[in-house]
Amino acid sequence: MTTVWITAGLGVQDTSTPEPEDLSAFITAGVGASELPHTGYRLYIGLGGLEGVDFDAEPDAVIPAGQSVNKFLGCDFEASSRYVLVLRPVINGLETPDISCRFEFEIDANGQWLGVRPGAVEAFDTETLSSGQVRLFWTYRTPDGAATPEDFCVYHASNPQISPGSPQAVVSYEQDGVYSCTLSLIGGQTYFFAVTARDACGVESHLSQIIGPVLADASIPLQPQVVLTTIY
DSSP states (O other), rough: OEEEEEESSSSSSSSOOOOOOOOOOOOOTTTTTGGOEEEEEEEEEEEGGGOOOOOOOOOOOEEETOOOOOOOOOOOOTTTTEEEEEEEETTTTEOSOOOOEEEEEETTTTSBOOOOOOOOEEEEEEESSTTTEEEEEEEOOOTOOOOOEEEEEEESSSSOOOOSSSSSSEOOOSSEEEEEEEOOOOTTTEEEEEEEOOOTTBBBBBOOEEEEEEEEOTTSSSOOOOOOOOOO
């Protein structure tokens, strides 16, 4: 059986005794990937996104192959912060540069896991109507592999500092597509608007783009009616 070793910083070589310190991965001719001596994973935790992971540092945990559950105690996750967990496979005792999977999560202000957020709404916009009414409309597409939301939370305020939690209106989710909501506001005042998607557990997506200031102008006349007349 021929064993082809791919070594870090060296060319491909045919040998049965590669230098362990140079070995990063290997492929065995005629043997499936599931039969390779996969010994487990090394887990790294970074603050923020993938760019916050230091792969040159010691891993936060070593998970043996076949172990599907691993508990992490004393990680001191900071409140109101976002983290990413990254698994790198270990083959023949050496870590590969590949990423098996990654998971991003958020910690709320109380230090608890927020849960998996729904995807954010898209193409959010507004339209000013008459008598202080403003129509909001947006599009929602459920991300691949994610659950559909329960509803949408509509927010408006007199300034752009909108915080999710107590929506001024709620629109039920029916299916992916275009949604709209008409709000009756105080004519002549300006408002800022935003929308989130919310799941059945009450976890909301990130805010949509905040639009404003929008003038709810009660002096705007009704929309004209177009009448077509044939002229001879």
